[in-house]
Amino acid sequence: MSRVSKNTVAALAGALLVGCFANEARADGLTSRKTRYASPQHFALEVRFSPYTPQIDEEPGLTSKPYETTFGTMPRVMFAGEFDWQAIRIPHLGTLGPGVGLGYTNMSETARLIRDNTPSGDETSLDIWQTFAVAVLRADVLWRDFGVPFVPYVKGGLGLGLWRSGNTGGTAEANTPTGKVSGKGYSFGSHVALGLAFALDFLDRGASVNIDQAVGINNTYFYFEYYFSNLNGIGQSNALRVGANTWAMGLTFEF
Amino acid sequence: MPRFRTLFASLLVLAVFFVAGRASAQSISVNNKTSLVRLAADGSIVTKRQINPEAVNYADCLANQSIQISYVASGADGLKTLEVWAGQQDCKPVAARSGTTQQCWRPAGNLPGAQTGTITIPIRNILKKRVTGSDVVDATNDPSVCKDIALSTYSLYFMWFQGTGTEPVGTSDQVDIPVKTQGPSPLSGLTVAPGNTRLIVTFAATGEAGVTDQQGVRVYCDDKPTSKAPTTRNVVTCADTGTSTEDAGDAEVDASGVDAGCTTTTETTSGGGECSSSALLPVTQDGGAPGLPDEKYLCAQLGGNTGSRVVVENINGAALENDKTYAVAVASVDSYGNVGGLGDPTCATPGATTDFWQLYRDSGGQAGGCSSEGAPIGGLVSMIPVLGAIAAVIRRRVRRTEK
Incomplete structure (x- = not known):
């Protein structure tokens, strides 16, 4: 009974919140006016950053944790961008279309001399370029039809991580029984993301209309998402697991 | 009288011409x-x-x-x-x-x-x-x-x-x-750090362009330093706890401070420090200005005046070897091509270093070498037009439905 009560209260609160936003939007009529006079909207551009710790040490068969041993546990920052084509507008739901993304992160540490474990003059590093091609569904019905400034979205597709391990001399080479192995390659995988965007236009709708008229940006969002970049080598026998499951935040511009 | 006037005028004209010509x-x-x-x-x-x-x-x-x-x-x-x-x-x-x-x-x-x-x-x-x-x-x-x-x-x-x-x-x-025949001042802050078959030479940057007239740095190396002041440390070995190390001269590891069952030995460590080299001695050129060693000892060069780091990987065409000590000295060059005096040499010994990639492979990792089987790099790129085409088809159908 108490569980039902809690759910009921939560549902009522949500309804009130939506109703509040909706009433406010309808009251001034700006949302409908903006939609009526808005410039065409076909694309979205995202810029973001996220903490990033690649899943290298999760590779089956590893006898130690080479990534953690070398670079520690502190996440690095992944800077990324994404470009979406909002090819289809599904009435009373949102937009659907393909998108591509590109991100980069780097980690480096001072290498230590093996003979006495003192710091050397060498550096050891790892560069990761994260790319993906996804289908993006943005459910902007709440914002467009009801004036509630939240847009949930989901992305799913394929990811590709290009990586290179380097040192002071350039690309690293490991000595193996079968010869030297160059420290660079790519890892294929999947890319899935769930996120929620907050329409900044809600804060100043007049400015939003002006920006649309001036440069054609229909909506500007601040967003938070969680993504699963499982670059563990789909179709590959040996791949460096450079993907990560982590959150990201940034800005989206629809135009 | 007319003759006198004519004569006077002629002389005057001649004088004017003479003076003017002289000037x-x-x-x-x-x-x-x-x-x-x-x-x-x-x-x-x-x-x-x-x-x-x-x-x-x-x-x-x-x-x-x-x-x-x-x-x-x-x-x-x-x-x-x-x-x-x-x-x-x-x-x-x-x-x-x-x-x-x-x-x-x-x-x-x-x-x-x-x-x-x-x-x-x-x-x-x-x-x-x-x-x-x-x-x-x-x-x-x-x-x-x-x-x-x-x-x-x-x-x-x-x-x-x-x-x-x-x-x-x-x-x-x-x-x-x-x-300008005066060379630049010797570089300060020289350090030589050992790397894996290389030496990393750093020095104090001399400033932005125009502030200090330095246009490059020359690095000289000698693979046969004549002497080297070794760096030592005390190693305390205990039968029960294994080995621990302390700095040389530490009072904690003298004979009275060592537990029973432990022994103290002095061990020479790798690394740098001042040393001397007969090949890298400052020389004097004809005319008394400081000179540089034989060009065969030139092991690296750096252009510009803002760099402060150069990596040495070869000396006289031969790659540096791990666990071999080298003496390194540097001199700077100004924008007029004058070379400054050679600084005091510093010794360092390259050695194998920890490396993420080597550690990964040693741990059993199998990736690398750009030889991973499976989808090529173009796989993802080729997906983009496919996704676009699918979206275009869907869009067209939606429009038809709307009509």
């Missing part, structure tokens, strides 16, 4: 001021540096180069001489060329008064400050004149004279020659 008939003009021809000691034309090409540096002077100047002169007659004087101040006043106030000297003999001509003046004669007499100086066998000249301008004055100890007549010309 303006002689002239000289140097016509290659902006790009003076530079000649080597054997008379061949020298290719100039890219930076500060017209300036004279220590090597130019030491090589006994000359400057060839082309001029156009007019007004020569048997009474006048065309002379060139050198100095760092105006040489036209008589006082600058004679007596106790003399500041100029003659780097070359009289110039031919032909309409056009060239004159070759040895650089050393231009730099030889002799401030007595009017004889032509000859310093071509004196390399000491080249040493330690801070950035300054030496000027050549081309002047007509009638008689000795007089003011110049007619029009004169002047050629300015920038000179």
Whole structure:
């Protein structure tokens, strides 16, 4: 009974919140006016950053944790961008279309001399370029039809991580029984993301209309998402697991 | 009376012509001021540096180069001489060329008064400050004149004279020659860190362009340092807890501080420190300026004036070896091509280092070598038009439905 009560209260609160936003939007009529006079909207551009710790040490068969041993546990920052084509507008739901993304992160540490474990003059590093091609569904019905400034979205597709391990001399080479192995390659995988965007236009709708008229940006969002970049080598026998499951935040511009 | 007037008028006209002629008939003009021809000691034309090409540096002077100047002169007659004087101040006043106030000297003999001509003046004669007499100086066998000249301008004055100890007549010309033979100061803050078959040399950056005149750094290496002050540490080995280390001289590890069952040994560690090398000793060139070691010891170079790090991987064509000690010394080069003194050498021993990639492979990792099987890099890229095409088809169907 108490569980039902809690759910009921939560549902009522949500309804009130939506109703509040909706009433406010309808009251001034700006949302409908903006939609009526808005410039065409076909694309979205995202810029973001996220903490990033690649899943290298999760590779089956590893006898130690080479990534953690070398670079520690502190996440690095992944800077990324994404470009979406909002090819289809599904009435009373949102937009659907393909998108591509590109991100980069780097980690480096001072290498230590093996003979006495003192710091050397060498550096050891790892560069990761994260790319993906996804289908993006943005459910902007709440914002467009009801004036509630939240847009949930989901992305799913394929990811590709290009990586290179380097040192002071350039690309690293490991000595193996079968010869030297160059420290660079790519890892294929999947890319899935769930996120929620907050329409900044809600804060100043007049400015939003002006920006649309001036440069054609229909909506500007601040967003938070969680993504699963499982670059563990789909179709590959040996791949460096450079993907990560982590959150990201940034800005989206629809135009 | 009319005859007297006619005679007076004729004399007056003659006098005017004479005075006017005396004032303006002689002239000289140097016509290659902006790009003076530079000649080597054997008379061949020298290719100039890219930076500060017209300036004279220590090597130019030491090589006994000359400057060839082309001029156009007019007004020569048997009474006048065309002379060139050198100095760092105006040489036209008589006082600058004679007596106790003399500041100029003659780097070359009289110039031919032909309409056009060239004159070759040895650089050393231009730099030889002799401030007595009017004889032509000859310093071509004196390399000491080249040493330690801070950035300054030496000027050549081309002047007509009638008689000795007089003011110049007619029009004169002047050629300015920038000179800098003083090398840059030795670099400070030299450190040599060992890497895997390499040495990483760092030094204090000398500032942004224009603030400090440094245009490069030369690194010299010797693989046979004559001596090296070793770095030692005490190693305490205990039967029960294994091995621990402490710095040399630490009171905690002297005999009284060691637990029973532990022994202390002194071990020499790798790494750098000051050392000496017979190959990297400062040398003195002819003329007394600091010189550099044989070029076979040059193991790295760095251009520009903002870098502070250079990696040495080879010496005399051979790769550096791990666990072998090398002596390293550096010297800087200024924008005039002058090389500063060689700093004290520092020793370091390259060695194998930890490396993420090696550690990954040693841990059983199988990736790498760009040999991973499966989808090629183009796989993802090729998906983009496919996704786009699918979206376009769906969009078209949606539009049809809307109609």
